[in-house]
Amino acid sequence: MRLLIGLIGLAAAGWGGALLLDFLQGAPPDDRINLGAWLIGGPVLHDAVIAPVVGVAGLVASRLLPRSWRTPVVIGVIVTAVLGMVALPLLWRFNPSPNPGLHDRDYPLGLAVAVSAVWLIVLVSGLVRQGIADRWVARWRSARRRSRSA
Amino acid sequence: MKLLDRLPRADQFRSPVHTPGVSARIGMWLGIAFGLCFATGLLSHGIQHGPDWFTWPSRPISLYRITQGVHVISGVAAIPLLLAKLWSVYPKLFERPAVRSIPHALERGSILVLIGGAFFELVTGLFNVAQNYPWRFYFPAAHYAVAWITAGSLLLHIAVKLPIIREALGEKAPSDSGRSALGRRHFLLGTGIAVGAAVLATAGSTVPWLRRVSVLSWRSAGPALPVNRTAKAAAIEVPAGWQLTVRGRDRTVRLSLAQLAALPQTTAELPIACVEGWSQSATWTGVQIRQLISLVGASDTASVRIESLEKSGLYRASVLPAEHVGDPLTLLALRLDGEPLSPDHGYPCRIIAPSRPGVLQTKWVSTVEVRG
Numbered sequence: 045m046r047l048l049i050g051l052i053g054l055a056a057a058g059w060g061g062a063l064l065l066d067f068l069q070g071a072p073p074d075d076r077i078n079l080g081a082w083l084i085g086g087p088v089l090h091d092a093v094i095a096p097v098v099g100v101a102g103l104v105a106s107r108l109l110p111r112s113w114r115t116p117v118v119i120g121v122i123v124t125a126v127l128g129m130v131a132l133p134l135l136w137r138f139n140p141s142p143n144p145g146l147h148d149r150d151y152p153l154g155l156a157v158a159v160s161a162v163w164l165i166v167l168v169s170g171l172v173r174q175g176i177a178d179r180w181v182a183r184w185r186s187a188r189r190r191s192r193s194a
Numbered sequence: 195m196k197l198l199d200r201l202p203r204a205d206q207f208r209s210p211v212h213t214p215g216v217s218a219r220i221g222m223w224l225g226i227a228f229g230l231c232f233a234t235g236l237l238s239h240g241i242q243h244g245p246d247w248f249t250w251p252s253r254p255i256s257l258y259r260i261t262q263g264v265h266v267i268s269g270v271a272a273i274p275l276l277l278a279k280l281w282s283v284y285p286k287l288f289e290r291p292a293v294r295s296i297p298h299a300l301e302r303g304s305i306l307v308l309i310g311g312a313f314f315e316l317v318t319g320l321f322n323v324a325q326n327y328p329w330r331f332y333f334p335a336a337h338y339a340v341a342w343i344t345a346g347s348l349l350l351h352i353a354v355k356l357p358i359i360r361e362a363l364g365e366k367a368p369s370d371s372g373r374s375a376l377g378r379r380h381f382l383l384g385t386g387i388a389v390g391a392a393v394l395a396t397a398g399s400t401v402p403w404l405r406r407v408s409v410l411s412w413r414s415a416g417p418a419l420p421v422n423r424t425a426k427a428a429a430i431e432v433p434a435g436w437q438l439t440v441r442g443r444d445r446t447v448r449l450s451l452a453q454l455a456a457l458p459q460t461t462a463e464l465p466i467a468c469v470e471g472w473s474q475s476a477t478w479t480g481v482q483i484r485q486l487i488s489l490v491g492a493s494d495t496a497s498v499r500i501e502s503l504e505k506s507g508l509y510r511a512s513v514l515p516a517e518h519v520g521d522p523l524t525l526l527a528l529r530l531d532g533e534p535l536s537p538d539h540g541y542p543c544r545i546i547a548p549s550r551p552g553v554l555q556t557k558w559v560s561t562v563e564v565r566g
Binding site: 046047049052053054055056057060061063064066067071075079082083085086087090094098101102103105106114115118123126129133134136138143144146147149151153155162 | 323343344346424
């Protein structure tokens with residue numbers, strides 16, 4: 045089973061490689077370098093920039109944020125970053141689209157609204173979690189007081 | 195050597211998200227997203243550049259709208275999944291020794307190919323739907339070739355890791371403890387929420403009831419039918435006294451717009467579904483293609499080549515396969531929502547057929563030619 049999946053995978057990747065070589069042979073040298081940079085760019089950018097930033101941000105969050113706020117805030121940061129990435133091609137344009145009805149929304153405003161909604165949810169869930177945590181602490185204290193006075 | 199010493203070591207990543215249980219779960223969802231994306235991409239490629247044996251049905255009318263919508267939405271969903279998956283396995287990058295054996299080197303190499311291909315497909319796809327092209331190469335050919343490489347190296351990766359995946363999915367999750375930014379369950383939850391947010395922000399491009407919600411959609415919030423290529427961009431000049439040429443095997447007929455309008459008209463609600471993932475239904479009125487070619491004595495089992503007034507451009511001509519020619523909803527449309535076509539929508543007439551990519555719905559038609 046594993047062998048079969050592996051062989052199918054090798055064959056598919058090989059076919060893709062052949063298609064890519066064929067495509068590259070017809071392309072001017074500059075385009076080949078450009079394509080090569082795009083192929084290797086993802087892993088390099090991720091391993092050298094994105095992942096270290098995530099790691100440092102996670103460390104900071106785990107040191108600074110109180111326990112009940114940690115999960116909502118960290119998830120809020122994740123969602124904000126993902127929305128930012130999805131918005132990037134719409135906000136940072138190399139060649140404006142001339143086509144009516146396409147890509148003509150107010151994307152900065154849309155992103156701002158979406159991110160505001162995310163942080164509103166973060167705020168509410170943080171307050172709720174803190175409320176629950178406070179109640180537990182209060183209950184624990186009063187239970188301890190009662191056990192002492194008994 | 196000093197730089198190597200400064201790099202973190204794999205065992206310094208102590209968060210519970212760097213465990214096979216998390217990697218396997220996110221990997222499974224990422225695999226499903228990539229699988230859907232690859233399969234629907236192959237279909238779209240087959241419709242446009244497929245071999246002769248490939249046929250694509252004309253019904254249901256929204257079939258292509260759905261498959262291409264799935265293609266783009268599964269691609270968007272894969273962005274947070276890929277990042278979460280890579281964060282989960284990131285410590286493996288710092289394992290020492292970096293290479294233990296030749297098979298180990300090959301495996302690490304294949305993972306580099308997989309990650310490079312995965313980023314390439316998602317990033318170029320995302321920029322392409324925004325009609326934003328910060329590269330020099332021809333996108334469709336590169337995106338297609340790298341799709342095969344990525345799918346193949348993904349299968350290879352699954353084959354290599356299958357025992358670990360099985361074990362990780364089978365075992366019970368250990369309880370979260372310690373001071374990490376997110377515990378294991380909350381990391382999975384956060385990934386899920388990020389996927390939901392990214393999908394919600396974009397899916398309105400093709401899902402009508404999400405149109406107002408999807409603030410990062412690639413099309414207008416309004417009900418108007420978008421235009422992907424304007425008459426100006428295509429340098430269209432409709433000559434005075436324009437006539438449509440209908441060429442059969444041994445007969446040719448020329449029809450003016452008034453003569454076309456005098457033929458029996460069919461009205462149908464059909465979607466335009468772009469390869470770039472947006473879609474929009476509209477009400478079209480025009481002449482059935484099968485009726486048009488009957489004027490030159492051809493039956494609806496023939497395929498038909500459509501040519502545009504456009505002089506150059508990759509999509510100036512298209513071929514309607516017999517499957518679509520025979521469909522009574524495949525029209526040479528003269529009107530859109532009751533009004534004559536505007537220049538940007540293809541005046542004097544355009545093709546609109548059920549379940550086809552938008553680029554094949556040829557506008558500004560000059561010639562309809564019956565083929566074998």
